[in-house]
Amino acid sequence: MSDRPHVGVTEAFLGLPQFQTAARTALADPVLRRNLAHATGTIRAKRAAAVDELDNWEELRLAAEAIKDAALHRLDEHLQAFEANATAAGATVHWARDAEEANRIVVDLVRAQGAAEVVKVKSMATQEIELNEALAAAGIAAWETDLAELIVQLGDDWPSHILVPAIHRNRGEVREIFLREMGKVGRAAPDDLTDEPRRLAEAARLHLREKFLRARVAVSGANFAIADTGSLVVVESEGNGRMCLTLPETLISVVGIEKVLPSWRDLEVFLQVLPRSSTGERENPYTSVWTGPVAGDGPQNVHIVLLDNGRTRVLADPQGRAALRCIRCSACLNVCPVYERTGGHAYGSVYPGPIGAVLTPQLRGTGSDIDKSLPFASSLCGACFDVCPVRIDIPSMLVHLRTRVVDERRGGVPSGEQLVMTAASWTFAGHRRWAAMGRAVTMAGKALRSKRSGGRQVLRRLPWPVGAWSEARDAPIPPAESFRSWWQRTGGGDE
Ligand code: SF4
Numbered sequence: 001m002s003d004r005p006h007v008g009v010t011e012a013f014l015g016l017p018q019f020q021t022a023a024r025t026a027l028a029d030p031v032l033r034r035n036l037a038h039a040t041g042t043i044r045a046k047r048a049a050a051v052d053e054l055d056n057w058e059e060l061r062l063a064a065e066a067i068k069d070a071a072l073h074r075l076d077e078h079l080q081a082f083e084a085n086a087t088a089a090g091a092t093v094h095w096a097r098d099a100e101e102a103n104r105i106v107v108d109l110v111r112a113q114g115a116a117e118v119v120k121v122k123s124m125a126t127q128e129i130e131l132n133e134a135l136a137a138a139g140i141a142a143w144e145t146d147l148a149e150l151i152v153q154l155g156d157d158w159p160s161h162i163l164v165p166a167i168h169r170n171r172g173e174v175r176e177i178f179l180r181e182m183g184k185v186g187r188a189a190p191d192d193l194t195d196e197p198r199r200l201a202e203a204a205r206l207h208l209r210e211k212f213l214r215a216r217v218a219v220s221g222a223n224f225a226i227a228d229t230g231s232l233v234v235v236e237s238e239g240n241g242r243m244c245l246t247l248p249e250t251l252i253s254v255v256g257i258e259k260v261l262p263s264w265r266d267l268e269v270f271l272q273v274l275p276r277s278s279t280g281e282r283e284n285p286y287t288s289v290w291t292g293p294v295a296g297d298g299p300q301n302v303h304i305v306l307l308d309n310g311r312t313r314v315l316a317d318p319q320g321r322a323a324l325r326c327i328r329c330s331a332c333l334n335v336c337p338v339y340e341r342t343g344g345h346a347y348g349s350v351y352p353g354p355i356g357a358v359l360t361p362q363l364r365g366t367g368s369d370i371d372k373s374l375p376f377a378s379s380l381c382g383a384c385f386d387v388c389p390v391r392i393d394i395p396s397m398l399v400h401l402r403t404r405v406v407d408e409r410r411g412g413v414p415s416g417e418q419l420v421m422t423a424a425s426w427t428f429a430g431h432r433r434w435a436a437m438g439r440a441v442t443m444a445g446k447a448l449r450s451k452r453s454g455g456r457q458v459l460r461r462l463p464w465p466v467g468a469w470s471e472a473r474d475a476p477i478p479p480a481e482s483f484r485s486w487w488q489r490t491g492g493g494d495e
Pocket residue numbers: 277325326327328329330331332333355384387388389390391392
């Protein structure tokens with residue numbers, strides 16, 4: 001078992017050192033680096049091939065961006081439409097302001113069914129709110145059924161990738177975890193288990209099968225919530241999601257409010273860009289859609305918990321809100337040179353990589369060392385923007401968040417640069433002030449030139465408060481006459 005402390009995930013994450021310190025530990029681990037380089041390289045190549053097949057990839061990206069922006073622009077209306085249509089179809093919609101409220105709703109719903117366990121479809125939203133920990137505190141076992149999530153859960157580990165949470169593990173490590181842990185919580189792995197993928201998948205399938213058949217309650221997230229039909233959509237590769245969404249009597253879906261799409265037709269775009277960007281496939285092997293319960297078929301109690309948990313705060317920031325367009329495809333992680341070398345744990349959040357570096361400090365704030373450091377966990381190379389299917393300009397957002405962190409650290413006291421820029425803005429805003437400054441500068445230029453006849457035409461160092469600017473640059477000596485004065489004297493060169 002891992003020797004990490006058994007505390008809530010956020011509590012443990014927020015206690016982590018800043019990214020740069022955690023990254024040093026990851027960089028010193030050659031096995032981790034080899035696992036990451038192999039896995040990200042493979043997914044990167046698959047995505048590139050899948051995207052290259054389409055002539056209209058850029059048009060699809062532009063359409064995905066426009067649909068998401070339109071959805072966010074009138075989010076309140078779309079959410080109300082979703083609630084009305086889902087309710088009309090027989091689902092029960094709950095609203096949760098934060099993680100605590102969402103967890104309480106889910107725990108109460110599970111208790112109302114008299115269940116002591118739930119099976120789970122992979123879901124970032126439930127990781128974000130630490131639902132498994134809340135269920136455990138209420139005496140309810142939550143079984144992850146996605147293969148990679150199962151590996152992470154059995155290994156008492158943290159996920160390190162959005163799509164492939166166990167990307168930091170190799171096959172040998174997975175075999176050891178299965179042999180050691182499966183028997184403690186259900187059907188044990190066979191003693192002769194090898195690290196062959198087929199054998200590992202078979203062991204997981206047999207272990208999970210008994211849980212699928214026994215569970216009366218399932219918990220999922222959703223990739224999309226369709227406003228004009230009240231439907232939820234989950235895409236996945238393994239079929240475990242389909243088992244959770246169809247076998248138990250009760251289905252509870254925790255859905256971030258940013259997952260709403262205005263119309264059913266919008267899926268046409270997203271069911272193309274998501275699989276190609278995430279797993280490098282033309283379409284997901286399993287796409288499940290449900291609109292309330294259907295008599296005699298699948299779950300008969302359908303609950304949907306619409307989760308805010310900081311999202312409306314992100315929406316209120318004009319420079320940060322584009323992060324809510326994210327469809328959690330992971331393409332930005334797989335191309336990021338920083339993520340490829342450090343892995344996901346160094347980011348101290350369930351959202352690692354470039355999107356985590358902009359989303360986590362907005363959702364959690366920048367109060368802790370780890371959250372303050374995340375906007376700096378990037379080389380700003382721009383590869384993340386190039387691959388993002390919803391065109392989130394992560395580099396610009398990182399710069400915006402860096403400014404916020406530095407401003408907070410300064411506690412409202414303006415920097416020398418801010419003072420200079422404020423003075424420059426005031427001067428540029430009035431033509432008389434601008435003309436007066438031009439005259440002052442040219443007078444200074446004349447005086448300097450008369451002192452240095454025939455000498456250098458640059459100043460080595462400017463005086464305070466702009467001295468730092470000239471530390472690595474030569475400031476030219478101002479001309480003896482400004483353009484404005486030359487224009488007035490010559491009539492625009494017509495001498
Ligand atoms: S930011 Fe873009 S590339 Fe990264 S996970 Fe979200 S949608 Fe995918």
